[in-house]
Amino acid sequence: MNADGRRGRRAALLWAAAVAVAAAALAYFAGVTAALSLLLAVTILAVGAVSALLGGVHDERWPESTVELRSGARREVARLSWSMTDDDGRVADVAMHRLRALAAARLGERGIDLAEPPDREAAVALLGAEGYRLLTGPGRHRPDALIRCARAIERLEAAGGRPAGGAPVPPPGPAPVSPPVPAPVPRRTA
Numbered sequence: 001m002n003a004d005g006r007r008g009r010r011a012a013l014l015w016a017a018a019v020a021v022a023a024a025a026l027a028y029f030a031g032v033t034a035a036l037s038l039l040l041a042v043t044i045l046a047v048g049a050v051s052a053l054l055g056g057v058h059d060e061r062w063p064e065s066t067v068e069l070r071s072g073a074r075r076e077v078a079r080l081s082w083s084m085t086d087d088d089g090r091v092a093d094v095a096m097h098r099l100r101a102l103a104a105a106r107l108g109e110r111g112i113d114l115a116e117p118p119d120r121e122a123a124v125a126l127l128g129a130e131g132y133r134l135l136t137g138p139g140r141h142r143p144d145a146l147i148r149c150a151r152a153i154e155r156l157e158a159a160g161g162r163p164a165g166g167a168p169v170p171p172p173g174p175a176p177v178s179p180p181v182p183a184p185v186p187r188r189t190a
Helices: 003-029 036-056 074-084 091-108 119-125 131-135 143-159
Strands: none
Touching: 003 036, 003 074, 036 091, 091 119, 091 131, 091 143, 119 131, 131 143
16 A cells, blocks of 8 residues: 555544544533443444545546557547548548648649639649549538549649658659459358
8 A cells, every 4th residue: 555545544544533532522421421422432433444444445546548549559540530521421521621721732832723713624634523523512522532532632742742641752653553362262062
């Protein structure tokens, strides 16, 4: 037991003793016999001692969390993914505002304003028709459309010579092709 726990128990025992003496004295002066007043004091002292001793046994506080979340930890990623969609599975407005701001900044570096009609063709050429429609049109969008638009913005960053999200710029040339995934072999059942 730590020093604070011992001090707390000692203080509780002293309070129980003080209450016991005061109650016995009050009972004696009220006309109760000395034996019954002494019995009252012992009972109060016993109850106080037991409650002081058992009071520190059960700590009702939640244990302190000692887990340190690193950037990109699993809980952080889950919290981010849940914050990007609303209850209906569509992209949340907060995520759309963030994506629009990012696209406007990347296009602005090329002198293209996402909100200006004369720059529409240049924006569509860089983002694609679907990406431009997602960023400028009203309505709620599916997460897969948001991902395609985010990839188009990443291509803008990579084409501008800046790494996309801190990743190294890929060397020029054809994009790497992933190997084909073999089809599952059907199992025979008897």
